[in-house]
Amino acid sequence: MMDATALLLSRIQFGFVISFHIIFPAFTIGLAAWLTVLEALHLRTGKKVYQTLFEFWLKIFGVAFGMGVVSGVVMGFQFGTNWSELSKMSGPIQGPLLSYETFTAFMLEASFFGILVFGRSRVSPRFYLFSAAMVALGTTLSAFWIMVNNSWMQVPVGYVEQNGVAVPVDWLTILFNEVAMVRFVHMLLAAYLVGAFCVAATGAWYMLRNTYLAEARVMLRMGLFLASVLIPVQLVFGHLVGDYVHDHQPAKFAAIEARWHDEQPASEVIIAIPDEATQTNLYELKIPILGSIIASNSLTSREIGLTSFPPQDRPPVLIPFMTFRIMVGCGLLMLALAWLGSWLIRRQRLEQNRWLLGCIFLSFPLPFIATLTGWYTAEIGRQPWAVYGVLRTAKAMTPFLTAQAALTTLILFGLVYVFIFSFGIYYIHRLLRTGPTGSLAAVPSRATPNRPMSLADEESVSRHAYLEAGE
């Protein structure tokens, strides 16, 4: 007996816990790579500023990484609790992929993060750099397995169906098919942009406050230069992701374009309010022929519309349409900021331009919003399928899950997450506000590889010791 309310609540719950989770990995993947670069620069140039920045961002990495781990534990069990039919059907493929994610990430991150925390004085500088690179590799591999896993749900390949179960027959295809590779790079670039903008925004913040100027300059320069190079690449990969959607998920593509009827040549809807009741767009602004160019690189191609699909196979339209445009909008805004900022840095005029510094400071939510809305486009646009074309979301859910149970757990997740994550973000904010105080080799004795978050303790520890002394 399927309960429609339970299904909706389950989907909201999954969306909620995974949205909260993705914020932290998106941040740490880029940050780990940036830490590696900083350490390499420090090794090559011997400049102290790189090491100061490294120690500083390592602490922030610790807290964000810890939050990612805590919220990630839930993800490994959500499939079984709420989506038992999916777990059975796709378990032989998704299970091994996620187990590799846990095993490889665990090994690399657990082993080498410890060295980053403890080992500065105990290992050679080269090995220390190697450790930083291994932590970065761990987070990257983690993203690889997750993207392969999700891509299999988007475009299932390399399997045969036996008795309602997906049996893998070609792991190489499952791992390295074009869809998975393109989406992996798209996600990786997104994570690097998150890192780049958070770093640049922090630099702009210090610059505006007139503190840590040497560090601020490095952060602004590296963040903005990296972003100016990566955003164009990201746009290309975004387009390639669009190509796979066009080829493999035509209904999702039509929803993103808010194209209700087949068109030849197709126009491109720039902005509108899609109305699913009347199957039309309100306040539509569109450009003729551009739709065909974007979709098929042609002036004359025929592009399929939503009404060509039976109603039960159509995704929601409004949300993917809007989230896609928000993502692209954020990307273009970031591009403008990155190019303008880089240009002013080259002409040595950015530091005087407080207006642009303010914009860069305030821009740090943009890459997060772009990442989240990109995922919403991919996941909501995939509906009504859990495994595209194979298993419907409604059939993927735990069959006996009741609306009351789903609502109860959703509320509990909401309360606990909001409670703890507001504290987590508060602590990150506090670290950033305090800034790189420049204390070298200030490794807190109590931080361990198993407890990344305790890296952030230093400040409160010294304060506590002070309070105790005063008692």
Add this chain to the structure above:
Amino acid sequence: MVTFWVALLAISILIYLLLDGFDLGVGILFLLPNSEARRRAMLGAIAPFWDGNETWLVVTGVILWGAFPVVYATVLSAFYIPVILMLLGLILRGVSFEFRNKAQQLRWIWDLSFGGGSLVASFMQGVMVGALVEGLPIVNGEYTGGILGWLSPFPMLCGVGLCLGYALLGACWLVRKREGVVRDVARRQIPVLAVGVLLFLVGVFGHALLLHLPILHRWIDRPWLFVFPAIGAAAACVLASSILRHDDYWPFHMVSLIFATAFGTLALSFWPYMVPFSITIDQAAAPHSSLAFMFWGEGLFVFPLMLIYVATGFRVFKGKLAQASGY
């Protein structure tokens, strides 16, 4: 291949039970009235370990999904509410651990959620084991018990029992790792908890007899299974004598041995079923191509590395932890 993954799953569960068992146990004991200094000493005794310990729950989860997807899907969905309450408990206690020393006035909130989270997580784990022993209603491989199918007196009893067991393990850990007041208090708690666990075991056995649980037939069919309780009983004797001798080292190892024998007893009573007595290991196993894919990478190479890693971690922090390293 199937045997390999059953073995790895069993090892992972046992490691989780023993490792997270002691730090969850310390969390439960944390709820008892206590001074700030003692609380810090208790936290310091598990600080370097707890997060790594919890990793084994994730490892267990993903091995289960990859190698035995049917069991993963059936058991996790049948235990919808206990699993989610357990996860929330684990999250709360995990972050409380880190946040409590960043807070000043609000420390009591984190203390409460650390102890409470530990208690809820432990209780729910016990409930799930109990419900599995009692038997989930499964018809043709489909769970039919509904969202509250696990809710009955016997699992509740097992929940309490596991809390007592973890607390016992935690107290032994404190005795092993600490000195001074913390150790003395823990040493006084051990006999009380041990008697509690003993009473619980008697209660479980009596309950099982009363309910005619099918698991009892396994015992009649397989008398050699009594080897395990016998080892457990011997361990209990050593435990008692080491407590009387005020030995700090042996209690933890003996309680671990008791846990291991209890786990061994249960696992071998279930064999060849994974969900007693409806889904066998072979029915639950993923296709060969999945098991082989996992075997040639994570099974053969990464898993042994993980074991070495854990062993190294515990070696680094072996013996009594210096008080200075505490909270």
